[in-house]
Amino acid sequence: MKTDNLRQQLRRTLRRDLWITIAPTLLIIGIAFAITFYFVKPAPPKTLVLAMAQDEGGFSYFARRYQKVLAQHGVTLELRPTKGSVTSLQLLTDPSSGVDVAFVQSGAVGEVKDTGSIVSLGSLSYVPLWVFYRGEPLEDVRGLKGRRIAVGDAESGTRVLALTLLKANGVDQAPTELLPLGRDASIEQLKKGELDAVMLVAPAEAPAIQKLTAVPGVRLMSFARADAYTRRYTYLSKLVLPQGVFDLSADLPERDVVLLAPTANLVARDTLHPALAYLLLRAASEVHGSAGMLDRTGEFPAPLETGFPLSSEASRYYEAGVPLLQRYLPFWAANLVDRLWVMLVPILAVVIPLGRAVPAIYLWRVRSRIFRWYARLKEIEIQLDEKPGREQLEDMLRRLEEAERAVNQIPVPLAYAENLYFFREHIDVVRRRLARGLAEAPEDKAPRPEDRVPSPQAAS
Numbered sequence: 408m409k410t411d412n413l414r415q416q417l418r419r420t421l422r423r424d425l426w427i428t429i430a431p432t433l434l435i436i437g438i439a440f441a442i443t444f445y446f447v448k449p450a451p452p453k454t455l456v457l458a459m460a461q462d463e464g465g466f467s468y469f470a471r472r473y474q475k476v477l478a479q480h481g482v483t484l485e486l487r488p489t490k491g492s493v494t495s496l497q498l499l500t501d502p503s504s505g506v507d508v509a510f511v512q513s514g515a516v517g518e519v520k521d522t523g524s525i526v527s528l529g530s531l532s533y534v535p536l537w538v539f540y541r542g543e544p545l546e547d548v549r550g551l552k553g554r555r556i557a558v559g560d561a562e563s564g565t566r567v568l569a570l571t572l573l574k575a576n577g578v579d580q581a582p583t584e585l586l587p588l589g590r591d592a593s594i595e596q597l598k599k600g601e602l603d604a605v606m607l608v609a610p611a612e613a614p615a616i617q618k619l620t621a622v623p624g625v626r627l628m629s630f631a632r633a634d635a636y637t638r639r640y641t642y643l644s645k646l647v648l649p650q651g652v653f654d655l656s657a658d659l660p661e662r663d664v665v666l667l668a669p670t671a672n673l674v675a676r677d678t679l680h681p682a683l684a685y686l687l688l689r690a691a692s693e694v695h696g697s698a699g700m701l702d703r704t705g706e707f708p709a710p711l712e713t714g715f716p717l718s719s720e721a722s723r724y725y726e727a728g729v730p731l732l733q734r735y736l737p738f739w740a741a742n743l744v745d746r747l748w749v750m751l752v753p754i755l756a757v758v759i760p761l762g763r764a765v766p767a768i769y770l771w772r773v774r775s776r777i778f779r780w781y782a783r784l785k786e787i788e789i790q791l792d793e794k795p796g797r798e799q800l801e802d803m804l805r806r807l808e809e810a811e812r813a814v815n816q817i818p819v820p821l822a823y824a825e826n827l828y829f830f831r832e833h834i835d836v837v838r839r840r841l842a843r844g845l846a847e848a849p850e851d852k853a854p855r856p857e858d859r860v861p862s863p864q865a866a867s
Contacts, residue, residue: 451482451680455687458487458495458509462590463563464534464671465610466510469694476690480738482683491563493518499525499676507679508687512564512608513642513669514571516714526677526718528687529725530670530711531695532702535611535646536568537666538628539597539619540604546631548572553582554603557593568669569606571640590615598622608669611700617653620660629664636667641712644668646701668701672713684720685730686738777817777826783810784830784837791840797848804841807834 457473459466467488474484487506489495492515498504500521512534516522538548545551551573558573559565566587573579588596594615596602609616620627630636633645648664673691675684691708698704710717710725723730732741787803795803811834814827 449680451682453481454483454485455507455683456485456487456505458489458498458504458506460491460495460510460563461488462560463491463565464510464512464608465532465613466671469510469531469671472694473687473690476693477686480686482686482738489562490560491515491566493562493564493567496522496525496674499674507683508673508675511672511674512568513672513711513713514640515564515567518567522715524677525674525715526679526721527710527713527715528673528675528684528718528721529691529708530672530713531691532610532671532699532707533644533646533668534608534671535648535666535668535701536565536572537607537609537616537619538604539607539625540628541597541600541624541626542603544626545628547576548578548628549576551583551604552576552578555584555586555601556604556606557586557588557596557602558606559587559593559608560589561587563608564669565606565608568608572636572667575639594619597625600624611648611652617659620653621657627660627664629662630667631665633665633667642669642714644670648701652700666701670711670713672715673708674713674715675718677718679718681720682738682741684718685724685733688721688724689729689733777814777830780810780814780830781833783807784833787837788840791837791844795844797845800841800844800848804838804845807837807841810834 455477457470459470461467470484470486474486477484487498489498492509492511495506495509495511496515496519498506499509500519508528510531513530538551540551540554543550556569556573558569570579570585573583573585579585586593586602588602590607590609593602593605593607597605597619607616619625630645637643637645644667646666646668648660648666650660650663651658653659673687675687688708695702695707696705698706710721728734730741735741783806787807790799790803811831814830814834817827
C-alpha cells in the first residue's frame with residue numbers, strides 16, 4: 408500500500424513538473440504563431456470579374472483567351488461587358504461593382520474621376536486608330552472639317568480619342584457633324600455612303616478592318632503629322648502598316664500607312680491579390696507575347712504609359728519575370744508555400760530554441776528538489792570543521808539522517824535517479840566524518856558538586 412501511494416505521488420509530481428515546464432512554452436509558441444498569422448497573406452479568391460468593352464480593341468477575343476488560361480489554374484474569370492473603356496474604369500473605381508480588373512484603352516483615364524485606387528498591370532497590344540473616309544486623299548483629320556463623322560459610342564475609348572484629336576485640330580465644331588455610332592453601324596453606313604468618315608479603334612488583325620480596306624471608294628488615312636501627335640499625347644505610338652500586309656495579291660493596303668495607336672491595357676484595383684496579379688501577367692504573356700501585324704514577338708505585355716501607376720507586382724514581373732515558386736510549382740501549391748513561409752519565423756525563432764530548453768528546464772526542476780538539501784549538508788560539514796563536542800556531533804548526525812529520509816521521499820523519474828544516488832553517496836561521506844568525530848570525541852561527564860561555582864547569593 409505504501410509503495411502504491413509513493414507511485415501515485417510520483418506520477419502526480421511528474422505531471423505537475425511537466426505541465427509547469429511545458430505550459431509557458433506552449434503559451435509562448437501560441438503567441439508567436441498568432442502574431443505570425445497576422446502577417447500571413449490571405450488566400451486568393453477563386454473568382455475574378457473582368458470588365459471589357461465588346462466593340463473595342465478586340466477585348467472580347469482577348470477576354471475569352473484569358474478565361475481559358477486562368478481556368479487551367481483553377482481560377483474562374485467572369486466577364487462583365489460594358490459600353491466602353493470609360494464605363495469599365497467607372498466600374499473599377501466603384502467598390503460595390505464587384506469588378507476586379509478591366510481592359511481599357513489608353514487615353515480614357517481623363518474621363519473618369521477618382522482613379523487613385525487603380526493600378527496598371529501593363530500594356531497588352533497596340534490598338535490603332537483607323538480613319539476610313541470617302542473623297543479625295545487626306546493626310547490629317549483637319550481635312551474632315553464639315554463632314555459627317557462616326558466617332559464611337561458615348562462611353563467608348565474610341566470616342567474619347569477621336570474627340571481629342573478633332574478638338575486639337577478645330578474640327579469638332581459645326582458644320583462638322585459627330586455621330587455616336589457603334590462599330591458595326593458606322594461601318595455599314597460608310598459602305599452605303601451615308602457617312603463621310605469613320606474613326607475606329609481596333610487591332611490590325613480584326614476582320615472588319617481588313618474588309619473595309621477593300622471596299623471601293625473608301626480610303627484609309629495615313630497621318631503625316633504622327634510625330635507631332637505622339638509628342639503631344641504620350642499614350643499614342645506611331646506605327647507603320649506595310650503595303651500589301653492585308654492582302655498581298657490585291658496589294659492591300661496599296662501603300663504604307665502611318666497610324667496612331669493607343670494601347671490596350673490591363674488595369675486593376677490596388678487591392679488585387681498579388682498571386683492573382685502574377686497569374687494575370689502570366690496569362691498576358693501567353694496571350695499577347697506572339698508577333699502580330701504591328702507587334703514583334705515578346706514586345707507585349709510591356710510597362711508602357713497608361714495613365715495609371717504600375718503595380719509593384721507588375722514592376723517586379725517586368726524586371727525579373729515569374730516568381731520563383733510559380734516557375735516550378737502549380738499555382739495553388741506556389742501560393743500555399745508563399746503564404747506559409749512566414750511560419751518558418753516562429754519555428755526557427757521560438758519553437759526550436761524552446762524545444763531544446765524544455766528538457767533542460769525539466770531537469771533543473773527535478774534536480775532542484777535534491778540540490779536544496781546540499782545546503783544542509785554543507786552546513787554540517789562547516790560545523791565539523793569547528794571541532795564540535797559529542798553532543799553537537801550527535802545532533803548533526805540526527806539532522807543528517809533526517810535529510811536522508813527526506814530526500815528518499817522525493818519523487819524522481821528513473822531517468823534522473825542518478826542525482827538521488829549521488830546525494831546519498833555524499834551523505835555517506837559526511838556520515839563517515841561524523842562517525843570518526845564521535846569515535847574521537849571524549850565522553851561528556853556530569854560536573855562534580857565541588858566543581859560547581861556558587862552563586863553570589865549562596866556565598867552570602
